[in-house]
Amino acid sequence: MKTQAIQGFKDILPDEMHRWLRIENVSRDIFQRFGFREIRLPIMEETSLFARSIGQDTDIVEKEMYTFADKGATLRPEATASLLRAFIEHALHLKQPVQRLFTIGPMFRHERPQKGRLRQFHQLDAEVIGAKEPDVDSELMAMGAMILTELGLAASLEINSLGCPRCRPSFREQLIDYLRQYSKDLCPDCRRRTDTNPLRVLDCKKSNCRELVDDAPSILASLCAACEDHFNAVCAGLERLGVSYTLNRFMVRGLDYYTRTTFEFLTDNLGAQAAIGAGGRYDGLIEQLGGPALPGIGFALGMERLALLMEQNEEEKAADSxxxxxxxxxxxxxxxxxxxxxxxxxxxxxxxxxxxxxxxxxxxxxxxxxxxxxxxxxxxxxxxxxxxxxxxxxxxxxxxxxxxxxxxxxxxxxxxxxxxxxx
RNA sequence: GUGGGAGUAGCUCAGCUGGUGGUAGCACCUGGUUGUGGCCCAGGAGGUCGUGGGUUCAAGUCCCAUCUCUCACCCCA
Structure with missing residues (x-):
């Protein structure tokens, strides 16, 4: 075949459009019920924006970005950085102290494609900027759960806290000490991670590492008082709202900017891909990007993954008329x-x-x-x-x-x- | 970046130990009905067998290379 799309880029054909429209219509409607307003962002930003927000040492920044070296610009690998850039650039916090924003569109990461993972993929992204209260965290997760429910999808919610700049470093030290003791029993990747990114070892799927990690120090036990209060309040909020969840003290995020609450919506029906949505709090990031010192929290849902799950549930394809x-x-x-x-x-x-x-x-x-x-x-x-x-x-x-x-x-x-x- | 699997009609696929590409299913076109869809019947069109090389009298089939897709690792939505 001579003429074809490049690897990891896919056409969304008319016969599958109904699923995409349903995802967009349902989520847009629910976002608005929760007071979120839509924002549309460029798909390219200055390369440095992503390095500064996502983290220089993350896989995304190190090897997955589509960067035009001669132009200093990069196709966005995720939406939060762009959204915060726009927020800061237009000083939106001066119009309204708490901003609830959502955006829908394509993201780009140069990874090897597989089921539920493409180089151009699409996300629904919602962010609340300017509110530090744990009730916002639980409300946001409840909103994500509502979208999934209304799309007819079953997913489990796992949550964790990554602490804050006050308590995370000491946990990190404890963890490194622990991992070094068992260094010879860890897989080669995890031996390397012990120094580069020890939290990642918690997330390793190899059975040996898992067993060791089971007895590793728990981040939830190492939180400072403020973070612990926050986390407990998030859990209480989820219970009030009737959102079921499980604690996962091993959950780690691939982006450096997360603090405190992190969460994932998970499914068993997507092959190697478990997460259909994920997010967390990023207090401190906005200031780090040169904006006001405001807290923030957000999450993204992967639209291809939602569409795949919906297709599995579908009995007959709806035809246009x-x-x-x-x-x-x-x-x-x-x-x-x-x-x-x-x-x-x-x-x-x-x-x-x-x-x-x-x-x-x-x-x-x-x-x-x-x-x-x-x-x-x-x-x-x-x-x-x-x-x-x-x-x-x-x-x-x-x-x-x-x-x-x-x-x-x-x-x-x-x-x-x-x-x-x-x- | 690293592995496994697969490339034959628009799609899904048969094709055995090499011997002329399948009446295969779906889809498409025409007819069965001077101007009436779905169901049925008959006929038709559609292929450089991913690409390049090699072995052979002969390659879709065997060998090598290469490209692409796919699944998985890594990582992630």
Whole structure:
């Protein structure tokens, strides 16, 4: 095959569009119920923005970014950095102390594609900026859970706290001390991580490492008083809202900016991919990016992953439909049909027509294929008496309708008849 | 970056130990009905067998290389 999309980039074809529209419509609606306002952001930013927010030593920044070296710009690998950049640039906090924002769009990471993972993928992203209260954390998770529920998807919620700059460093030291004791029993990756990113060892899937990590110091036991209070309040909030969750003291995030609350929505039905959504608090990040000292929290849902899960649940694919298909026989009828179709469309009628002069049988077949509710058959006989055959495609009922008057009037006549038909 | 699997019609796939590419299913076109869709029947069109090289009288089939897709590792939504 000569012409094809590049690796990890995929077309979303008309037959799968209904899932994407449903994801967008449901989530947009729920975001708005929770007071979030939409923001649209460029898909490129200055490279340094991502290095400063996501973290210089993360995999994303080290090896997964699409960067135009000569332009100093990078295709965004995630949305939070861009959103905060826009927030700071336009000083949105001066308009309203707490900003609730969401955005929907493509992200780019140069990874090896696999099931549920692409180089261009799409996220729904929601952020609350300027609120430090734990009730915001629980509300945000409840919102994510509501989106998943309304999409008909089952997912579990796992939460953890990563502490703050006051308590995390000492936990890190404890963890490193512990890991060094068992260094020889860890997998090679984890031996390396002990120094580079010890928290990651907690997340290793190898059974040996898992056993060792089971007895490792718990971050939840090492939180400072403020972080512990915050975390307990988040849990209490989830319980009040009836959102079920489990604690996962081994959960670690791939981005450096997280503090305190982190969470993931997980599924078992996506092969190697477990997370369909994830997020957390990032108090301190906005200031670090040169903005005001405001706390923030947000999460993202992976749209491809949602769509895959929805496809698994789907019994039959929903097809598009049209209201009316005009089957025109002969050149004169085709010309009349075109004008009629135009006026019907301006009245809001989804109208199909083909100008190829094909047989009536072929045109009727096309009417069936596009799932037209009605077919309007126009031939020379009908034209001579200013009429047409209107066929109800759900059965075989057919009636002659008058096309008296000019084209707009004929269109109104047909519109009236077909709008009064039972669905 | 590292492994496994797979590339044959628009899609899903048969094709054995090499011997002329499948009446395969779905989809498409035409006809069965002078101008009537779905179901059915008949016919038709559609392929450089991913690409390049090699072995052989003969390669979709065996060998080598390469490209692509896919799943997984890593990591992540």
């Amino acid at each position: 049209m209201d009316l298909y005009i089957a025109a026989l002969g050149e004169r009828a085709i010309r009349e049909g075109q004008v009629l179709a135009h006026h019907l469309r301006s009245l809001g009628v989804r109208t199909g027509i083909d100008y190829g002069g094909r047989s009536l049988k072929a045109q009727m077949k096309q009417a069936g294929r596009v799932r037209a509710r009605f077919a309007l058959i126009i031939g020379d006989d009908e034209l001579d008496r200013k009429a047409a055959q209107l066929r109800d495609m759900t059965g075989k009922d057919q009636q002659e309708v008058s096309l008296a008057g000019d084209a707009p009037q004929a269109a109104r006549t047909i519109h009236t008849i077909i709008s009064s038909a039972p669905a």
